[in-house]
Amino acid sequence: MCGLRDEASVDLAVRLGVDAVGFVFADSVRRISAEEAAPLVRRVTGHTVAVGVFKGSPVPEVIEIAAAAGLGTVQVHDLTSADDVTRLREAGLGVIRAVVAGDTSGDFGADRILVDGATAGAGVPWDWANQRRPDGEWILAGGLHPGNVRAAVDATGAWGVDVSSGVESSRGVKDAALIEQFVAAVRTGD
């Protein structure tokens, strides 16, 4: 679950046992600073992992912000090489490589690959059923919401899902009821 910026949403996601919550450090309506993220990251406990989300930051800046916010995992939308992944790993970070649907360049050795729509965080789905998808365990993102997530998983066989816009009442504002509905929809049929 991506783009969290308030305590109540973080606490709810943790209580519901979502696998990961994302804090956006890229240019976005959801952007927060490392200083704002740090106390939220400290609320992430148990099974849930806190993830820093980056686009447009050079690798040293990703490492610096992750350290300042207390993050152990990063999701990066513009990694250009396996060498970038190695540098992040050497800094002790778990790495999710985010790619746009149709990109066949692979995971660059990252821990996971996330396949997103053309514009991250825009709430626009891609052609899940017909577009080429990665092998192995991958994460589906882009335009998911409580009403389509189960069908999307069934159509693609995705290992995991990520959502931002689909659990918001208005752009950048998370909605508790939608978060609960999304998690329930994902778990239906598990």
Ligand SMILES: O=C(O)c1ccccc1NCC(=O)[C@H](O)[C@H](O)COP(=O)(O)O
């Ligand atoms: O959420 C953003 O605004 C964002 C901006 C720049 C880079 C990444 C961003 N979000 C990354 C995510 O993982 C989103 O959850 C993913 O793109 C899906 O978003 P949505 O289609 O809104 O569910």
